Amino acid sequence: MPPAVHNKKHMRIPLYALLLCSVPFMVHAQSETDSVHHSYTLSTVNYTILGQRYQKNYTRSRELQQSTDRLLERIPGVTMIRRGNFAMEPTLRGLSAAQINMTIDGMQLFGACTDRMDPISSYVEPNNMERIQLGFSPNGEQHNASVGGGLNFSLKQAQTGVAKVWSGLVGAGYETNATATQTIAALQYSRSRFAISANGVWRRAGNYTAGKGQEIAFSQYNKWNLGLSAVYLLKPNQQLRVDYLQDEGYNIGYPALTMDVSFAKAKIGSASYIYTPTGMKLKSWESKVYYNYIDHAMDDTKRPAWQVPIHMDMPGTSQTMGLYSRAKWYYTNHFLEAQFTAYSNRLHAEMTMYPKNAAEMFMLTLPDVQRTVYGIDLKDKIYLGQDWTLSPSLTVNYVQSDIYTELGKETLSSLFTGSLDRKNLVWNAGLNAEKQINGRWMLFGQLSRGARSASAQELYAFYLFNRMDNFDYIGNKDLKQETSVNASLGMSYHQHRLHIQPQLFVYRFSNYIVGQRKQGYSTMTIGASGVKQYVNIPDALLYGGELYATYRPWDKWYIQSTNSISIGLDNAGNALPLIPPFKSINRIEYTPSKYGFYAESISQSRQDRISTVVYGERASIGFTIFNVGAGRNFTIGKNTLNVHAAVYNILDKQYYEHLDILKLYRPGRNVALNLSLTF
Amino acid sequence: MRKIFALVCVAIALCTYTSCKSKNNDPKPGIETPAKSQLGTASTTDYIITLYADTPLLFTGYNRLYVKVQDATGAVSSTANVSIHPLMEMSTMSHSTPYEQVSYDAATGLYSGAAVFIMPTADDDAWKMEVTVNGQKVAIPVTVGTFPTKVISISMGSDNTTYIVSLLRPATWKVGMNDVEFTVHKITDMMNFPALDNLTIEMTPEMPSMGHGSPNNISPVSTGKGHYKGKVNYTMTGDWRLHLKVSDASGTVLLQDAFIDILF
Ligand SMILES: [Cu+2]
Ligand SMILES: [Cu+2]
Numbered sequence: 001m002p003p004a005v006h007n008k009k010h011m012r013i014p015l016y017a018l019l020l021c022s023v024p025f026m027v028h029a030q031s032e033t034d035s036v037h038h039s040y041t042l043s044t045v046n047y048t049i050l051g052q053r054y055q056k057n058y059t060r061s062r063e064l065q066q067s068t069d070r071l072l073e074r075i076p077g078v079t080m081i082r083r084g085n086f087a088m089e090p091t092l093r094g095l096s097a098a099q100i101n102m103t104i105d106g107m108q109l110f111g112a113c114t115d116r117m118d119p120i121s122s123y124v125e126p127n128n129m130e131r132i133q134l135g136f137s138p139n140g141e142q143h144n145a146s147v148g149g150g151l152n153f154s155l156k157q158a159q160t161g162v163a164k165v166w167s168g169l170v171g172a173g174y175e176t177n178a179t180a181t182q183t184i185a186a187l188q189y190s191r192s193r194f195a196i197s198a199n200g201v202w203r204r205a206g207n208y209t210a211g212k213g214q215e216i217a218f219s220q221y222n223k224w225n226l227g228l229s230a231v232y233l234l235k236p237n238q239q240l241r242v243d244y245l246q247d248e249g250y251n252i253g254y255p256a257l258t259m260d261v262s263f264a265k266a267k268i269g270s271a272s273y274i275y276t277p278t279g280m281k282l283k284s285w286e287s288k289v290y291y292n293y294i295d296h297a298m299d300d301t302k303r304p305a306w307q308v309p310i311h312m313d314m315p316g317t318s319q320t321m322g323l324y325s326r327a328k329w330y331y332t333n334h335f336l337e338a339q340f341t342a343y344s345n346r347l348h349a350e351m352t353m354y355p356k357n358a359a360e361m362f363m364l365t366l367p368d369v370q371r372t373v374y375g376i377d378l379k380d381k382i383y384l385g386q387d388w389t390l391s392p393s394l395t396v397n398y399v400q401s402d403i404y405t406e407l408g409k410e411t412l413s414s415l416f417t418g419s420l421d422r423k424n425l426v427w428n429a430g431l432n433a434e435k436q437i438n439g440r441w442m443l444f445g446q447l448s449r450g451a452r453s454a455s456a457q458e459l460y461a462f463y464l465f466n467r468m469d470n471f472d473y474i475g476n477k478d479l480k481q482e483t484s485v486n487a488s489l490g491m492s493y494h495q496h497r498l499h500i501q502p503q504l505f506v507y508r509f510s511n512y513i514v515g516q517r518k519q520g521y522s523t524m525t526i527g528a529s530g531v532k533q534y535v536n537i538p539d540a541l542l543y544g545g546e547l548y549a550t551y552r553p554w555d556k557w558y559i560q561s562t563n564s565i566s567i568g569l570d571n572a573g574n575a576l577p578l579i580p581p582f583k584s585i586n587r588i589e590y591t592p593s594k595y596g597f598y599a600e601s602i603s604q605s606r607q608d609r610i611s612t613v614v615y616g617e618r619a620s621i622g623f624t625i626f627n628v629g630a631g632r633n634f635t636i637g638k639n640t641l642n643v644h645a646a647v648y649n650i651l652d653k654q655y656y657e658h659l660d661i662l663k664l665y666r667p668g669r670n671v672a673l674n675l676s677l678t679f
Numbered sequence: 680m681r682k683i684f685a686l687v688c689v690a691i692a693l694c695t696y697t698s699c700k701s702k703n704n705d706p707k708p709g710i711e712t713p714a715k716s717q718l719g720t721a722s723t724t725d726y727i728i729t730l731y732a733d734t735p736l737l738f739t740g741y742n743r744l745y746v747k748v749q750d751a752t753g754a755v756s757s758t759a760n761v762s763i764h765p766l767m768e769m770s771t772m773s774h775s776t777p778y779e780q781v782s783y784d785a786a787t788g789l790y791s792g793a794a795v796f797i798m799p800t801a802d803d804d805a806w807k808m809e810v811t812v813n814g815q816k817v818a819i820p821v822t823v824g825t826f827p828t829k830v831i832s833i834s835m836g837s838d839n840t841t842y843i844v845s846l847l848r849p850a851t852w853k854v855g856m857n858d859v860e861f862t863v864h865k866i867t868d869m870m871n872f873p874a875l876d877n878l879t880i881e882m883t884p885e886m887p888s889m890g891h892g893s894p895n896n897i898s899p900v901s902t903g904k905g906h907y908k909g910k911v912n913y914t915m916t917g918d919w920r921l922h923l924k925v926s927d928a929s930g931t932v933l934l935q936d937a938f939i940d941i942l943f
Contacts, residue, residue: 310889353917355888359942361917363854413855414893414912463914522892524914 064127065173065182065674067203068153071126076546076562077136079580082660083115083467084254085178085208085667086221087122087264091659092136092148093505094542094566094579098455099482101150105243106288106326107270108144108373112296112318114349114365114457114464115257121151123247123266123294127184127199128227130156136505137486138395138428138450144341144375145397145426147450147484147509155243158188158195158229165190171676177648177667178219180205184676193233201225207253210665211654218253218260218302241272256661257467258307259314262299268292287325294318309526310356316349316366335381344372346404347456363524365464368408369456372400387436395428399453403460411462416477420460424453424481445489454479458513458534463524466515468577468661469616471532472523473515480511480536497552504545512540512570514615529616540576542568558589567609574611578659581607581620599628607658620663623655639679646672715745715789718808723815726750726759730808730819731789733850737806738826739796741845741862745789746781748812756812757783761790764809766818767798777843777864777872779904795845795862795872797833799825832923832937841866842875844923844937847906852913852943859911861899861939863925874905878933881924884911888918918942 069088073080080088081096092100102120103109111118135149144150168187174180186199204222209215225247232240245268252261270290276283298314300307322343329336349366375397382390401422403409412420430448437443454476457464461475490503515532523531544566551559562585568576587600603624610617629646649655652669660666715731722728731745746763748756761783765776781792800806800823807818830846847860861880864872882898885891891914899909913919919941925934 351915353889353915355917358888358918361886361888361915363915407854410853410855411914414895414914521894524889524891526889 064125064169064184064186064201065171065676066126068121068124068126068129071132072121072151074562074585075132075134076548076564078134079564079583079657079659081116081578082657082664082666083117083256084221084252084664085205085216085219086223086249086252086254087118089116089119090121090151091578091580092134092150093507093544093564094568094576095148095507096578098452098458099146099148101144101146103144103150103152104245104268105155105270106152106324107268107290107292108320108322108343108345109266109268109292109294110318110320110345110347110456112294112316112347112349113261113264113298114314114316114461115254115259115298115467117252117254117257117261117298118264118294118296121153122249122264123225123268124153124155124245125199125201125225125227125247127186127201128153128155128225128245130154137430137432137446137448137488138484144373144377145395145399145428145450145452147452147482147486148507155227155245156197156199156229157241157243158197158231159190160195160231160233160239161192162188162190162195167679169676169678171674173672173674175205175670175672177670178205178208180208182674194231196230197228199227208667208670211649211652211668213668214654214665216255216664218255221249221252223247223249223252237276237278239274239276241274242270243272244269253302256664258303258465259298259300259312260302262297263295264297265295266292267294281329281331283328283330285325285327287323289323291321292319310353312351312353314349314351314365316347318345318347320345333383335383337377337379339375339377341375341377342373344370345456346370363462364408364411365462366456367411367460367462368403368405369460370402370404371456374398389432389434391430391432393428393430393432393448397424397426397453399424399426401453401456401459412460412477415462415474420477422453422459422477426451426453426481440493440495442492442494443490444492445487447485447487449483449485451481451483453481454513454534461534463531465525465528466532469515469532470527470529471515471517471616472525472528472530474518474521474531474533476534479513479534482509482511482513482536484509499548499550501548502545503547504543506543507541509540509542510538511536512538514540514570514576538571540568540570542566542576542579556591558591560587560589561585570611570614572614574614575609575617577611577615577617579607579609581605581609581622581658583657594633596631597629599626601626604657618663620656620658623653623657625649625653625655626651636677639677641675641677644672644674648672718821719819721810721817721819723812723817725815726756726812727753728810728812728817728819730810730821737794737796737821737823738830738848739799739823740826740831741793741795741847743791743793744781744808745787745791746810747789755788757785757788759812760814762811763792763794764811765794765796765806766809767804767806769804772869774869775872777845777862777874777905779874795831795843795864796823797831797843799823828940828942830939830941832934832939834934834937836865836925836933837931837935838933840933842925842934842937843872844925844934844939846921846939846941852941854913854916856895857911857913859899859909859921861907861923862905863907864905876901876903876905877928878907879926879928879930880907880909881926882909882911883922883924884913885920885922886915886917887920913941913943916943 072078072090077093079091082088104124109120131154133152137149138146171184173182183202188197202224207215207219228244230242247266249264270288272288275285296316324341326339347366347369350364353361377395379393403420428450432446434444459475459477461473463472465472484507486507488505492501516535518531518533521531547563549561565582566579568579582605584603589598604622606622608619610619627648631644634641648670654665656663716735718730720729727749729747748759763781765778776797778794779792781790784791806823807820809818832844836842843864845862863875880899884893893912893914896912897910899907902908921939923937926932
């Protein structure tokens, strides 16, 4: 049993098993509101193949064939930016990119693509994961300074001392739309002191068809992913752990962008030492070193000539090396956590253009930026009597940015004079409070101050094209930190058939970073409307809410509703871009014995809170789509076979979400069939 | 303790990794003076005269020239009265080209000057450099090639005068901000090409294959002796065209677009 992470949950914490969507029957992707109450844990993903928890394997195994994107977009407050049928980019309540902090198992990773084609979530598969941790406040589950919380994808680890020495699963799925196939497998070998596990996914898809039979060209993808985990117990309470993740995508189309991807590869490795003493105040001490390398190459060779005025190559790399050491103590009524973290990231992105009758042209688009961060996090959770829980927290980061090659410095002499180095001291502080009013009612709220230093792109971008507003972007090395004061208040009503949890939030930003038109600069990208530079605007406001409710009218029947809305305004009252409008996912499930049936609707309202002139965004019409699914479990000896069929978008509606770049239609009707066998 | 030791090791490794930014610090090209190439030598009664340039071949456009004067014993002279005069002899006539008279440079021990060749050597049309040392004259034949890109612009101005705008080629260009220098001369007659000061030059770089320019350029300003210095910004490598709009002191546009082409 992995230490503290789980111990925490078994403590005297008000614990709510919110039933959260996505799985057709019985065991739902279970989201426990963690102590901070806005940190959701998907326990479907939490579940290990060995069934050490009370969950059904088939549920799990079917879920594993989904993409991470599909899991994420069902979590309230999460909306995905879509550029194709692959690697969607998560936003949290309308905050994205550098405003949120995405990690894999606590490791920092940064996408290598300058066009945001490879968010970190694209390099991790449900099959790799134990759970997804999500925080909306700067000091949620994240251990890094940010203005809007973040996402952590906790990796599944090999388990020692399991009764079955060998265990595993195989699965395959087929979808009629895009003739997509998924093949997954996982295998574990477990002894008392040693365990090793491997899991793999192979996915491929052709062009998908949007509603009404419209084929979306350049929407294909191919990828494989391999996760390895080995654990060795030095002593019963001391373990060494090595994890390795490799994810490689090939020939991936991005129909909303001007280029596709010839490959997107990530190699992610770490080694950890975990000490979990018993009978001490110290509950756990985990130290990890890690390294990851991301290699990305964009490609325009498959596009028709009229789309490619000049053929170009645009490769990029990102490498990060880091460590953290994190300890947790539990004494009397305190649960204390302290962490030291350090990492360094290097980004390189370049572009070579090949005009027909002239010399080739070369430039750096992200001029060899290096960023080194040292951080300390302190967090306490104080239990005051039976009713109150208070969690103060503090994060301090020292962020150093500079340019590590002469060519990078020369390139930036085009834009800037003086030193390119940046040093920022960034701090977050917050307080969460929970008040149990009685057995059914609970109030929770938090107030925090968040800050982030400008990202490598915001500081040093060298003519990065943004397809959304059709502008080339240049960096601004003099950007100030973006800060936020953020408050949320929610309540929870819980009885055995009904659970309702509304929540309101507000973020007040200072020195909010946006792109602002820069006059007198000529565009680099042929056809671009102009050049924008990142600037701090004095302030911005983001507010909204989420409502989550479940109801069991009768046994075997289950109804769930997930709703969210965000509204963002800049200092001049202009609507901020990429803010999701009201979205509602409603679902009904019926689960007689070995069968499961569900039907759901997904709706998004229209979004006309936009500022076309300032941020280049267009209005969106709303939509509603319907999905249905059914599944059955067969027991074959000691193994379980699960068969699941679903029809997505049964009315074959042409629709897009507001955050979809170019408002490209999403897939039309899609019939999916999944088989999986656990052993 | 072992754990702490391991952590410290990793921390040191990380710090080392992050601080090794000098790894890619290639030596800056073009800062040290390149070795000079000998173009030719000739002797008079009292002197051995050797002509040098920065490159083995001279090109159309601006070329720095150096003269070494030695007496019969081989001792280098620094006090001689030295002058140069470029001359092209064609079948029917001969003409000179804009040039900058040499003067003694103690740092190199050479007399240095320059010539702006307005045309390359052709079959019957040969360039020679006349060098006069204390009244004794020699002629050293030189070959002038055509530079691969257009580094000199010879065009008729709005006042019907022919102007010669020439780029001083640096040893190397780099991406980003570069110093840039031009000379401007006009043609009075076949032998006289006076340097022009106090003109206004408006410089606009462009990449013709993409149609874009670059920001933050500083148009060249007159620094005397027909020279103009400014800063040019190359946002990427490739073909660049520097559009030069030249006006006189009264604001009259003399040359709408005397452009110079660059490839690096
Ligand atoms: Cu890309
Ligand atoms: Cu260009």
